[in-house]
Amino acid sequence: MLKLNMRQMKVNQTGIISAVKANGELGRRIRDMGVVPGTEITIQGRAPLYDPVCLRIMGFTLTLRNNEANYIEVEVK
Amino acid sequence: MDETIALAGNPNSGKTTLFNELTGSRQHVGNYPGVTVEKKQGTYINNGYKLNIVDLPGTYSLTAYSLEEVVARDFLVNEKPEMVVNIVDASNLERNLYLTLQFMEIGIPVCIALNMMDVAETRGIEININKLSRLLGIPVVPTIARSGKGKKELMETVAKSIKNTNPAPLDISYGDDVDKALGEIEEKIKAKNFLTENYRARWTALKYLEKDEQILKLGQKTNPSLSKELEQIVQKVSDHLNETLDTYPEAMIADYRYGYIKSIIKQGVIRHNQDRNRLYTSDKIDKVVTNRFLGPIIMVMVLIGLYKFTFTYSEMPVGWFESFFGWLGEFAETHLAEGLLKSLIISGVIDGVGGVLGFVPLIMFMFFGISLLEDSGYLARVAYMLDRIFRFFGLHGSSVMAFIVSGGIAGGCAVPGVMATRTLKSPRERLATLLTVPFMSCAAKLPVFALLTAAFFAENEAMIMVIITLIAWLGALITAKVLRTTVIKGESTPFVMELPPYRLPTFKGLLIHTWERTWQYVKKAGTIILGISIILWAMMTFPNLPESKTKIFEQKRQTLLASAPASIANEVEAAGKDPKFSPGAMELKKQLSTIDSQEAEAALKNSIAGRFGMALEGITKLAGFDWRTNIALVGGFAAKEVVVSTLGTAYSLGEVDLEESGSLSQTLARAPGWNSLVAFSLIIFTIFYAPCFVAVVCIAREAGSWKWGAFSMAFNTALAFCLAVAVFQIGSFLGY
Numbered sequence: 001m002l003k004l005n006m007r008q009m010k011v012n013q014t015g016i017i018s019a020v021k022a023n024g025e026l027g028r029r030i031r032d033m034g035v036v037p038g039t040e041i042t043i044q045g046r047a048p049l050y051d052p053v054c055l056r057i058m059g060f061t062l063t064l065r066n067n068e069a070n071y072i073e074v075e076v077k
Numbered sequence: 078m079d080e081t082i083a084l085a086g087n088p089n090s091g092k093t094t095l096f097n098e099l100t101g102s103r104q105h106v107g108n109y110p111g112v113t114v115e116k117k118q119g120t121y122i123n124n125g126y127k128l129n130i131v132d133l134p135g136t137y138s139l140t141a142y143s144l145e146e147v148v149a150r151d152f153l154v155n156e157k158p159e160m161v162v163n164i165v166d167a168s169n170l171e172r173n174l175y176l177t178l179q180f181m182e183i184g185i186p187v188c189i190a191l192n193m194m195d196v197a198e199t200r201g202i203e204i205n206i207n208k209l210s211r212l213l214g215i216p217v218v219p220t221i222a223r224s225g226k227g228k229k230e231l232m233e234t235v236a237k238s239i240k241n242t243n244p245a246p247l248d249i250s251y252g253d254d255v256d257k258a259l260g261e262i263e264e265k266i267k268a269k270n271f272l273t274e275n276y277r278a279r280w281t282a283l284k285y286l287e288k289d290e291q292i293l294k295l296g297q298k299t300n301p302s303l304s305k306e307l308e309q310i311v312q313k314v315s316d317h318l319n320e321t322l323d324t325y326p327e328a329m330i331a332d333y334r335y336g337y338i339k340s341i342i343k344q345g346v347i348r349h350n351q352d353r354n355r356l357y358t359s360d361k362i363d364k365v366v367t368n369r370f371l372g373p374i375i376m377v378m379v380l381i382g383l384y385k386f387t388f389t390y391s392e393m394p395v396g397w398f399e400s401f402f403g404w405l406g407e408f409a410e411t412h413l414a415e416g417l418l419k420s421l422i423i424s425g426v427i428d429g430v431g432g433v434l435g436f437v438p439l440i441m442f443m444f445f446g447i448s449l450l451e452d453s454g455y456l457a458r459v460a461y462m463l464d465r466i467f468r469f470f471g472l473h474g475s476s477v478m479a480f481i482v483s484g485g486i487a488g489g490c491a492v493p494g495v496m497a498t499r500t501l502k503s504p505r506e507r508l509a510t511l512l513t514v515p516f517m518s519c520a521a522k523l524p525v526f527a528l529l530t531a532a533f534f535a536e537n538e539a540m541i542m543v544i545i546t547l548i549a550w551l552g553a554l555i556t557a558k559v560l561r562t563t564v565i566k567g568e569s570t571p572f573v574m575e576l577p578p579y580r581l582p583t584f585k586g587l588l589i590h591t592w593e594r595t596w597q598y599v600k601k602a603g604t605i606i607l608g609i610s611i612i613l614w615a616m617m618t619f620p621n622l623p624e625s626k627t628k629i630f631e632q633k634r635q636t637l638l639a640s641a642p643a644s645i646a647n648e649v650e651a652a653g654k655d656p657k658f659s660p661g662a663m664e665l666k667k668q669l670s671t672i673d674s675q676e677a678e679a680a681l682k683n684s685i686a687g688r689f690g691m692a693l694e695g696i697t698k699l700a701g702f703d704w705r706t707n708i709a710l711v712g713g714f715a716a717k718e719v720v721v722s723t724l725g726t727a728y729s730l731g732e733v734d735l736e737e738s739g740s741l742s743q744t745l746a747r748a749p750g751w752n753s754l755v756a757f758s759l760i761i762f763t764i765f766y767a768p769c770f771v772a773v774v775c776i777a778r779e780a781g782s783w784k785w786g787a788f789s790m791a792f793n794t795a796l797a798f799c800l801a802v803a804v805f806q807i808g809s810f811l812g813y
Contacts, residue, residue, distance in 0.1 A: 023325050025142045029571040031331035032138040034172045039335070044360070048369045049465035052572060058171045059200075061360070061576040063461050065468070068571060 002076050006041075006053070006069040014042040015076035022071035034058050035072060079120075080239055081129040081156070085149060085180065086164030087173050088135035089454075089577040091192045095164055095222035096132045097589055099232070106593050112781060114148045121232060128232065131158065137172070139179045141291035144504065150291075153185055154275050159239045160186045162231070167197035167204055167219070170347060174338045181215070184246035184277045188238055189217040190231050196578075201351035209346045214245070223583060248279060251333040255286060255326055258314040262286070262307050269303055272296065285311055286326040359454075359578035367458055376459055380477070383450065384486050387443045387493070388520070394438035402431030420618060421611070429610030432716065433603045436492050436771065440598050443482055443493035444591045450478075451500055452582035452590075457574060464572060470554045471561025471569065473506040480510075480553065484517030487546050491515045491772040495779055496594065503570030509560050511776055512789050513553040515768035518546055521717035525763050528721050532742035533756040541760075549764050556796070564788075598775075609770045613715045616685045617723075622676070626683075630676040634669060641665050674729040681726050686711045700762065700801035701755040710762070716769050754808040758801045765797035 003018060017039050020030055034057055035041075042056045051066040064072075084099075086092040096104070100119025109116045117132035133152060134145035141147055153161065161180050165173040180187045191206065210217040216234050220227030250256055262282035266273065272281050272295065284292035285307050296304040311326065318324050356364075365371055406427050413419040450456045460474030467476050476498075477485075483494025494514045501507040518526070530541045561567075621627075638646045641661075648662040649669070658666060681687050682704075690707030697707055705727035712723035725741050728748070745751050767790040768776065777786030 019323075020328065023327065025140075026571045026573075027325075027328060028138070028140050028142060028331070029573040031328065031335075032140070032175065033573055033575070034175065034335060036332045036335045038339075045363075045367065047367065047462050047465060048372050049462075051465045052461060054367075054461065054576065058169070060169050060172060061363075061578075063572065063574050063576055065464065065572045068573060 004074050004076055006043075006055075006064075006072040006074050007066050009043045009074060009076065011043050011045055013076060014040065015074035016040050017072060018075045019073040020071060021073065022068070026068060026071070030064070030068065030072070033062055035062070041074065079127050079129050081131060081158045082160045082162055082235060082239075083131050083133050083153060083158040084162050084164065085133040085176070086135060086190075086192075087137055087166060087169075087176060089575065090135070090164045090166040090169075090173060091222040092132065092135055092164045093590075094583060094586055095190065095192065095220065095228070096130065097583075097586055098222055098225045098228050100130055104589075106597065109148045109152075112144055112148060114144055116148075123229065123232060126232075126236060128235070130162075131156075136176065138176060139183075140287075141289045143502070145502070147291060150183075153180070153183060158185070160188055160235055162188050162190055162235060164190045164192050164220075164222075166193050167191045168193050168200050168202060170202075170204065171335075171338055171342060174341075175334060177213070178247065178249075178334050178338065181213075181247035182283060183280055186238065187215045188231075188235055189213075189215060190222075190227070191217050191219045192222050194219045194227075195221050195223075200357065201349060203348040203350060205346050205348075208344065209341070212341045212344060212346065214247070246277060246279070249333065249337045251283075251286075251326075251330045254314055254318055255329050255333075258286060258310050258326070259283065261310055265303065265307065269300065271300055271303055282307075283330065286314070287330060288327060357578065362579055363458070363576070366455075367462060372458075372462055376462055379450070379455065379459075380481050381486065383446045383478075384481055384489065386446045387439065387482060388488060388490075391438040391442040395435060398431065398435050398438065402427055402435075405431075417618075421614065424618075425611040425614035426607070429607045429614075432610060432771065433599070433606045436490070437595060437599060439490055440493045440496065441591055441595045443497060444594045445587060447478060447482075447497055447500065448587050448590045449582055452580065452586060454577045454579045456500060457576050460574065461576060468569060468572075470558045471506065471509055471565075472554075472557050473501055473503050473510075473570070473572075475501045476506065476510040479514045480517060480550075483514040484519040484522070485546075485550065487518040487542060488520045488523060489517060490519050490521070491517065491768055492775050494519075495772055495775040496598070498779060499594075505561065505565050505567045506570060508565050508780055508785070509557045511780055512560060512785065512792075513557045515772050515776075515789065515793065516549050516553040516556070516765055518549050518764070519717065521769065522763055524718045525713075525720045526760060528724075528742050528745070529756040529760055531739070532746040532751075533753040545760060545764065548761070552765060552800075605774050606771050609774070610715060613712075613770070616689075617681065617687075617712065618684055620683065620685070622680045622683050626679060627676070630672055630679075633672050637665070637668055637672070671729070674726075677726050678729040681708060681723070697798075699805065700798060701750075701758045701805040702762075702801075703750050706759060710766065713763070714767060714770055716771070717763065720763065752813075754805060754813045757808070758805040761804050762797045762801040765793055765800060767791075767794045767797075 004015065009015065017035060017037050019037060020027065020035060022030055039057060044054045044056050044061060046053050052063045053066060053069050054061060054063045084092060084096055096117065096119065099121045103122070104117060104119030107116045107118070108114065114134055119130050119132070121128045121130055131152065133149040136143070136146045136149055139146050139150050152158070163177050163180060165177060177187060177189060191204065197204065206217050206219060216238055218227060218231040218234050220231055251259065259279065259282050262285055263278045265271070266278040266281055281292060285296070288311070293304070296307070315326055318326060318329060366375055406423050409419065409423050409427060413422065447456070456475065456478070459477060462474070463477050464474030467474050478500060479494045479497040481489065482497045483489050483491045491514055494517065495511055498507050498510050498514070501510060526542065526545055530538050534541045645659070645661045645665055648659065649665050682691070686708050690711060691704040693707050694704045705724060708727055709720045709723040713720040721741070728741065728744050730741055730744060767773070773786045773790055776789050777783045780786070
């Protein structure tokens with residue numbers, strides 16, 4: 001088990017969210033979309049300019065800016 | 078009164094489609110009081126059973142962070158609808174239930190419309206509907222909104238449930254620490270009947286723990302001392318959680334909500350017959366459409382396509398409107414008695430109404446095109462691909478639509494452009510977009526640019542147009558950046574955005590959408606625009622030339638007629654429509670119209686606008702503009718192309734045809750006080766100065782306040798003036 005920042009994850013890498021460090025509006029928005037500890041995510045791709053990042057979570061596709069992904073900690077195998 | 082139910086759900090859950098299916102044409106759109114959020118209402122009728130339906134804005138949650146969510150929450154709490162029909166996307170159950178849970182926390186009766194059952198099926202998702210309903214304790218009805226399947230059963234269930242049930246609100250656990258604080262706060266609230274007439278005690282307590290701004294503010298106003306006590310409890314548990322678990326109550330609450338949902342799902346509600354993370358058709362499309370190399374190319378093609386669609390296909394109906402109002406003008410010209418009333422009707426009313434309606438086809442085509450991109454899911458991809466660039470300027474990836482439509486590709490129009498900002502959900506980014514799109518090269522500015530380039534930069538026409546477009550883009554983006562660090566300061570709104578699966582939009586939905594928005598423009602903006610166009614007409618007309626002056630021109634005409642041979646004078650006077658003149662009569666006619674033009678020039682100079690232009694000459698000289706240019710720019714506030722025709726009048730050229738301004742450009746090229754530097758300074762000014770008043774009205778409406786309409790007029794004109802002065806002064810200094 002390796003703990004990574006979501007920003008550092010590679011495309012097609014899968015992991016389980018271990019912590020979401022953001023609070024305030026950003027924290028709320030991230031959690032509202034199901035990004036909570038214990039949820040599995042897979043990085044699906046990045047935009048042509050490498051930002052935002054696009055991930056698969058609970059069967060749908062979510063995009064986040066890299067600086068937003070910074071707050072999310074993921075455990076990868 | 079009839080019973081009212083609210084329709085609520087996540088964006089892209091098929092909520093609007095279901096609303097259209099249920100209400101058909103029995104719907105109307107308004108606004109929630111005081112805000113720009115749309116409020117759609119309609120009626121459902123079946124077998125004499127009538128039900129009012131309010132379509133709440135699509136949201137993922139019910140926080141106080143966005144206008145849409147506050148509006149939805151306030152409606153539920155204050156208007157107390159009989160029931161919330163919660164549209165839940167069956168192919169995306171977990172995330173959708175998060176909102177459902179929040180409705181149940183409020184304590185309002187909820188019925189789930191489990192939508193997109195067909196999509197769920199093709200994705201191999203099996204849902205045990207009875208179990209879901211039993212575990213949540215609320216009715217669940219499967220539907221397919223696109224085909225209308227299940228809507229009757231849904232409404233029957235709603236009708237039955239309204240009468241029967243008084244559901245117990247959902248009280249789930251949010252973890253020991255939070256639960257303890259929650260209980261404490263709840264007791265205190267109950268003891269003092271704090272906000273209890275509208276809100277459940279436990280809900281208020283929950284909002285205090287979530288540090289919900291709206292409820293905190295309300296609480297502090299209602300009972301400051303109690304509110305303080307509650308906030309202290311929250312602070313205590315906050316500190317404790319922070320120390321022991323490195324988290325916040327708000328985060329705990331969200332985690333436990335999702336935990337609760339997961340526990341329900343795991344009890345055999347859902348069965349996946351396929352790997353849920355496998356690539357669906359939509360993902361395969363995305364592999365190509367958002368590909369690093371192909372993506373941008375496809376996007377440019379789509380944007381150009383949208384542009385062509387809006388401005389090419391609307392050409393014909395715009396032409397019909399134009400010729401109709403042209404015909405109406407001519408009709409008035411021949412049938413009304415000479416005088417002020419005639420001038421008011423032709424130049425004020427007919428041109429004004431024509432101006433309002435002339436935009437209608439543009440707006441319709443633009444909204445149709447954008448709805449198509451939005452409903453299909455492509456718009457979200459555009460935002461995704463372009464966000465990196467636009468974010469740098471304090472904007473959002475979705476801003477690009479508004480810029481393109483406004484004339485980011487030269488020849489657009491700021492009016493539909495301003496309206497296109499509706500697809501933007503982030504308030505600050507949206508305002509910055511609204512205020513900067515008028516800098517783009519709209520179709521009405523093009524005749525002005527064409528006139529000046531033809532007169533002074535004839536060899537480099539294409540080059541100058543490219544430069545103008547670049548200046549407009551750079552100016553808009555830099556201004557947006559400046560605004561976002563000053564007037565519209567604030568952190569960027571979180572991007573966190575769903576990329577919805579690609580879907581074929583329903584034609585019905587597109588039409589309803591397009592029609593609603595177009596009608597709103599005609600109804601709301603139209604009346605104001607007509608009023609302003611009459612004011613502008615008055616400014617260019619009053620005060621009339623004093624009689625002593627008009628007499629001089631009349632005398633000149635008489636002398637000219639008298640000095641001509643009688644046969645020729647008679648020929649001119651008796652001429653009907655399209656006369657065939659002899660060369661002599663032709664010459665006389667030309668001289669007569671020269672006098673007419675001189676009179677028009679004198680009249681314009683004498684009008685309020687004229688005096689205004691002359692009074693400002695002292696200042697505008699700094700940018701190289703004389704009074705004639707000033708008047709023309711005042712006229713440009715009505716519509717930018719009026720700059721050309723007003724310049725024509727100011728140079729005694731009479732009516733100048735926009736398509737053939739050749740004579741005017743020759744005049745300018747020779748006129749004293751004009752050179753290529755003045756022309757360039759005027760080009761810069763035209764790019765940046767106050768948007769035409771139709772756009773101003775739309776900006777004020779979209780921003781929700783006249784303050785922003787006024788701001789855009791004052792700010793843009795000041796900016797334009799500074800830039801034009803800089804160009805002229807530096808240019809003069811360098812000896813151009």
